[in-house]
Structure formats: structure tokens, C-alpha cells
Amino acid sequence: MSALTEPGVPGRVGESDSPLRRFLADFFESRVATAAFAVLLGIVFIALFAPWISPTNPYDLATVDILDNRLPPGSEGFTGQIFWLGTDGAGRDVLSAIFYGLRTSLAVGVMSGVIAMFIGSSIGLVAAYFGGRTDTLIMRVVDVQLSFPAILVALVLLALLGKGVDKIIIALVAVQWAYYARTVRASALVERSKEYVEAAACLALGHRRILFRHVLPNCLPPLIVVVTVQTAHAISLEATLSFLGIGLPITEPSLGLLIANGFEYMLSQKYWISIYPGIALLVTIVTINLVGDQLRDVLNPRLQR
Amino acid sequence: MSGSALVEIQGLSKRFVKTLDLAGKLANKLGSSIREETVHALDGVDMTVAKGEVVGLVGESGCGKSTLGRIVAGILAPSEGRILYDGRDVAALAPAEAKAVALKAQMIFQDPFASLNPRMRVRDIVGEAPLVHGLVTRGELESYVDEVLLRCGLDTSFKRRYPHQFSGGQRQRIGIARALAVRPDFIVCDEAVAALDVSIQAQILNLFIKLREELGLTYLFISHDLGVVEHISDRVYIMYLGRIVEMAVTEDLFAAPNHPYTKALLREVPRLETRHSDFLPVEGEIPSPLDPPRGCHFHPRCPHATRRCGEEAPTLREISPGRQSACHLNDGV
Numbered sequence: 332m333s334a335l336t337e338p339g340v341p342g343r344v345g346e347s348d349s350p351l352r353r354f355l356a357d358f359f360e361s362r363v364a365t366a367a368f369a370v371l372l373g374i375v376f377i378a379l380f381a382p383w384i385s386p387t388n389p390y391d392l393a394t395v396d397i398l399d400n401r402l403p404p405g406s407e408g409f410t411g412q413i414f415w416l417g418t419d420g421a422g423r424d425v426l427s428a429i430f431y432g433l434r435t436s437l438a439v440g441v442m443s444g445v446i447a448m449f450i451g452s453s454i455g456l457v458a459a460y461f462g463g464r465t466d467t468l469i470m471r472v473v474d475v476q477l478s479f480p481a482i483l484v485a486l487v488l489l490a491l492l493g494k495g496v497d498k499i500i501i502a503l504v505a506v507q508w509a510y511y512a513r514t515v516r517a518s519a520l521v522e523r524s525k526e527y528v529e530a531a532a533c534l535a536l537g538h539r540r541i542l543f544r545h546v547l548p549n550c551l552p553p554l555i556v557v558v559t560v561q562t563a564h565a566i567s568l569e570a571t572l573s574f575l576g577i578g579l580p581i582t583e584p585s586l587g588l589l590i591a592n593g594f595e596y597m598l599s600q601k602y603w604i605s606i607y608p609g610i611a612l613l614v615t616i617v618t619i620n621l622v623g624d625q626l627r628d629v630l631n632p633r634l635q636r
Numbered sequence: 637m638s639g640s641a642l643v644e645i646q647g648l649s650k651r652f653v654k655t656l657d658l659a660g661k662l663a664n665k666l667g668s669s670i671r672e673e674t675v676h677a678l679d680g681v682d683m684t685v686a687k688g689e690v691v692g693l694v695g696e697s698g699c700g701k702s703t704l705g706r707i708v709a710g711i712l713a714p715s716e717g718r719i720l721y722d723g724r725d726v727a728a729l730a731p732a733e734a735k736a737v738a739l740k741a742q743m744i745f746q747d748p749f750a751s752l753n754p755r756m757r758v759r760d761i762v763g764e765a766p767l768v769h770g771l772v773t774r775g776e777l778e779s780y781v782d783e784v785l786l787r788c789g790l791d792t793s794f795k796r797r798y799p800h801q802f803s804g805g806q807r808q809r810i811g812i813a814r815a816l817a818v819r820p821d822f823i824v825c826d827e828a829v830a831a832l833d834v835s836i837q838a839q840i841l842n843l844f845i846k847l848r849e850e851l852g853l854t855y856l857f858i859s860h861d862l863g864v865v866e867h868i869s870d871r872v873y874i875m876y877l878g879r880i881v882e883m884a885v886t887e888d889l890f891a892a893p894n895h896p897y898t899k900a901l902l903r904e905v906p907r908l909e910t911r912h913s914d915f916l917p918v919e920g921e922i923p924s925p926l927d928p929p930r931g932c933h934f935h936p937r938c939p940h941a942t943r944r945c946g947e948e949a950p951t952l953r954e955i956s957p958g959r960q961s962a963c964h965l966n967d968g969v
Binding site: 527 | 742
């Protein structure tokens with residue numbers, strides 16, 4: 332009866348017209364973003380399956396031959412294999428090293444991003460929902476945290492903690508949680524005052540349920556954008572720290588460490604040892620940022636079409 | 637008044653205090669005089685709602701009627717005063733009982749767009765609370781949600797859709813279904829039809845009347861629209877700046893308003909039979925609840941104000957059976 336007397340919004344009546352589907356349609360409208368997303372998928376694929384798709388295992392001492400060291404790109408090695416991107420100072424295949432390096436860099440970036448997101452957004456939610464002193468205390472800590480340069484905080488923490496994948500993840504989380512807390516608090520403050528939250532309170536639903544089932548899902552759009560941007564940031568920060576020699580141990584080289592390894596050969600025309608890992612790092616960060624930019628455009632309520 | 641009181645409100649006050657922040661306190665230490673700001677949203681409100689009754693609550697925007705509705709529905713806590721539900725003080729109940737009572741009083745909101753969670757499907761919006769509170773089992777949920785939706789005039793095929801796929805009237809029906817799903821006895825309608833088109837308003841009002849007959853519901857109907865209130869209410873409370881100024885059975889109130897504020901309000905209702913061409917607004921602005929006037933809150937705008945009105949606040953007294961008014965003029969001055 333009501334369907335006849337109260338016409339719905341035309342063109343938006345399909346049963347499965349979920350917010351997710353609309354979001355995907357908007358996202359892939361941009362060709363640049365679609366291309367960036369495809370490249371990013373490729374990078375993630377390489378990182379996930381590096382041990383199976385790289386030509387050699389650069390860290391298996393049985394297959395690496397020191398006689399192959401510093402070969403230029405495209406040259407043939409001692410055992411007859413071709414090193415498409417050359418070899419480094421220890422005779423390792425640069426292409427394979429990049430594949431393994433991507434694996435480490437992405438793993439560190441994504442893990443620290445996800446952990447920082449969980450910690451930061453929970454703290455931000457609590458601050459917004461309970462308000463008052465809790466809010467003031469948390470947000471002042473965030474302000475202090477954000478007033479220090481990220482690299483400085485990470486340097487000090489790593490100096491205290493030492494080297495290792497777990498240590499650098501701890502350092503990156505410590506640097507980045509505040510961004511998530513601030514973002515989630517801002518949008519949770521807006522959502523909290525909406526009537527559907529009052530309705531949930533009136534239905535005697537518990538605090539935790541209201542926070543995580545009602546408020547948090549509506550804070551997701553800005554959070555997703557921050558996750559992508561901060562993951563890219565984490566990867567470049569990790570590369571910087573590794574380049575400086577205080578991030579990852581030499582046994583688990585990331586892209587930053589590869590760049591540092593080849594740095595000494597730059598001036599002696601052996602550019603490939605540093606340049607190619609550098610390009611891989613650049614492409615990774617640029618594609619993540621492009622995807623993040625498109626996410627921001629699609630999810631921004633003020634630009635909603 | 638018919639039957640016993642379902643909801644009884646005694647001396648309810650609500651103050652919103654904006655406390656000074658660090659900078660404000662520091663400025664005070666240095667000699668400035670920044671005061672804490674207190675909004676007196678409600679000032680000693682008494683009200684009774686009998687079982688099965690529809691009570692209208694009318695007032696200008698900013699007079700505290702929504703605050704009263706939210707306190708009665710259990711969303712806000714009062715600063716002072718008691719709410720008795722079925723004769724029991726709501727604040728003194730054990731947690732389990734308090735939750736049961738909280739579910740018995742539900743609320744319908746004004747904005748059909750902000751009052752539904754945009755990321756939940758209709759089935760979850762309506763079915764979440766009954767499931768969480770164990771009113772239905774997971775197996776019964778689908779048929780239960782169907783039943784509630786049908787009762788509210790919604791098609792059961794809407795269950796898998798999201799709120800953005802509906803019109804304002806349909807969304808308001810979903811909001812009603814959400815409230816009905818926890819089997820309430822008492823429903824607070826806060827400007828529930830104000831945001832809707834006139835034709836849809838009539839449909840929703842008729843739905844309220846139908847649900848009342850079918851389920852024996854009691855309503856507190858908050859509105860600034862006198863026409864709507866006259867149509868649906870048995871009794872009407874008039875509120876001005878946090879105080880009740882008049883209460884009467886609907887017919888009596890519209891036939892012979894007593895309080896000068898009610899008279900001023902009623903004069904401006906457009907009617908078919910008495911078409912007057914001159915619309916006189918109630919003189920002046922509603923005063924700020926930050927700094928309400930002394931004495932009778934209405935005296936700065938009242939054409940009959942005497943000196944006593946500016947000094948002493950009139951109490952709400954019975955002036956004839958079933959009729960209360962808070963005005964010094966009734967003392968025969």
C-alpha cells in the first residue's frame with residue numbers, strides 16, 4: 332500500500348543496492364584510480380608469492396655465487412641464468428631481492444597500519460563517546476604525540492628497542508595511532524549526536540554495541556582513507572629507518588635496506604643496485620596514495636554525486 | 637482522565653551546564669568574570685499520562701519539550717525530580733527491571749533521515765533490539781520482523797534494503813516499526829510528523845491511531861503544530877520556557893483557552909471557519925533559557941502582565957475539574 336502512495340527514490344530500488352556496491356561503482360569511475368588499483372594488486376601479488384615467483388632465492392647461500400657480483404642488468408650469470416635487473420655487491424639477483432624486499436616492506440606497512448588502526452580508532456571512539464575528562468586527557472596525549480616529528484619518535488624508540496620486524500612495527504604503531512584516534516574521534520563526535528544513536532540508547536542496547544555496531548561503521552569512510560595514506564607513510568618511514576641502518580636486520584632486507592646496500596656503488600656507475608629498489612618503492616607508495624586519493628574523493632560526503 | 641496513571645512525572649528539572657575549561661578558569665584567576673553557563677531546559681514539570689491516553693505537548697521551539705520527551709523515554713537523565721512508571725520510581729529500579737521499563741517506553745524521532753542507521757538493513761534496524769534482549773529467538777526473527785513491518789504498513793520485501801532507498805514517510809514507518817519491535821506500552825513522538833509532507837503526515841497520524849487501537853498504546857505527542865495535536869490528543873499540555881503553563885482536555889482547551897500564552901498561540905492557528913486576515917505574531921521573542929525572566933516566564937510578552945507577574949512565579953493550579961493553569965489572573969486580581 333505504502334509502495335504505491337509513497338514512491339521510493341527512482342533508480343535506486345534494487346534489493347542489493349548496498350552502500351558497498353555504490354561505493355565500488357564510484358571508485359572505478361576514475362581510470363587513473365583503476366590503473367593504480369591494478370598495479371597495487373600486482374604489487375601485493377608479488378609480495379605474497381615472492382618465494383614462488385622470483386627467479387632465484389637471493390638469501391639462499393647455496394644458489395648465490397659471489398662471482399656474479401655487480402653484473403649490469405640483462406647480463407648472463409656464471410651458471411647461465413639471466414639477471415634482468417643485474418646483481419648486487421654479493422652476487423644476488425636484484426629482481427629477486429626486490430620481490431623479497433616488497434614482501435617485507437608491505438608486511439611491515441600493512442601490519443603496523445592495521446594494528447595502529449585498531450588501537451587508535453578504539454581510543455578515538457572512547458574519547459568521543461564518553462567525552463568530558465576522558466576526552467580531554469586522550470586528545471592532549473594525541474596532541475603531544477603529533478607535535479613530535481614521526482621520524483624522531485621512531486628513531487628514539489628503535490634505539491631503545493633494537494632491530495627486528497616486531498620492533499619496527501611497535502615503533503610505527505607508536506608513531507601512527509594518534510592519526511587514527513583523531514580521525515575517528517572527529518567523525519564519531521558527529522555521529523554520536525545523530526538521532527539513530529539516541530534511538531539505539533532508547534532501545535537499551537549496551538555501550539559497546541552502540542559504539543562498535545552503530546557509531547564505528549558510520550565513521551569508516553574517513554578511516555579507510557587514513558588507513559591507505561598512513562600505510563604508505565609507514566612503508567616510506569620504514570624504508571627511511573632501514574636506509575639509516577636502524578630498522579630491519581640485514582637478514583630480512585626491505586626496499587630501504589636494498590637502496591642503502593647499493594648506495595655506495597652509485598658513484599661508480601653501478602646505478603642498478605639502488606635505482607631499481609628505489610623505483611619499486613616509489614611505485615608502491617604512489618599507487619597506494621592514488622588509491623587513497625580516489626577513496627577520499629568517493630567517500631567525501633561533500634562531493635557526493 | 638481515564639484509568640490509572642501509566643507515567644507520572646513529578647517536579648522534573650533539567651539543567652545543562654557548560655563548565656569552564658582550563659582557559660576560562662585561568663582567565664577568572666586573572667580577574668575576568670566568566671560565568672558557567674547553565675541552560676534551564678526544564679523547571680519543575682509535573683505531568684501525568686493515563687493508560688491508553690494520547691497526551692499532546694505543545695510549545696514553541698526551544699521551550700524544552702524535546703528535552704522532556706527524551707527524559708521520559710530514558711535517553712537523558714533528569715537533574716531533579718522523579719519519573720514513576722506504573723507507580724514505580726524508574727531511577728530506583730534494579731538494573732534488570734530498569735532495562736525492562738526502558739524498553740516499555742520508546743521514542744519516534746523527528747528526522748526520518750538521521751534517525752535510521754544508514755549502514756544497517758531494515759531487517760537489522762527493526763530486529764536488532766528484540767534479538768539482543770531475547771524477546772525473540774534467531775529462528776523466529778524473520779517472521780517477527782515481517783509481522784512488525786506489515787503492522788506498520790510496510791512491504792516485507794523491504795527487509796533487505798537500506799534506509800537511503802526509502803522516502804521520508806516510509807522511513808518514518810521503519811522508525812515506528814523499530815520502536816514497536818520491543819513491544820512498548822508508551823511511545824513518545826517527538827515532532828514525529830513535522831518533517832513530512834502534509835498528505836504523508838495524515839497517513840502517519842492515522843497509523844498512530846490504528847496502532848493505539850490494536851495494541852492499546854499510550855502516547856506522549858510532542859508538537860508545535862496545534863492542528864496535529866488537536867486531531868490526535870485527548871489532553872494537551874502547553875509548555876513555555878521549561879514550565880507547564882496550562883493543561884486541559886483538548887476540546888476545552890481549543891474552545892476556551894485560559895492562559896494568555898495559550899490564547900496567543902490559538903489565535904494564530906489557521907482555520908477554515910474563522911478566516912482572519914491579520915496574523916499577529918506573539919509579541920516579542922522567546923527569552924533565552926540561559927537567563928529566564930523572574931516571576932512568570934511569560935510576563936515580558938504578556939498583554940495582561942501586572943507587577944506581581946514579574947516578581948512571583950505562578951503555580952500550576954486546578955482552575956476547574958480536569959483543568960490546570962499557571963496564571964495570576966485566575967486569582968481574580
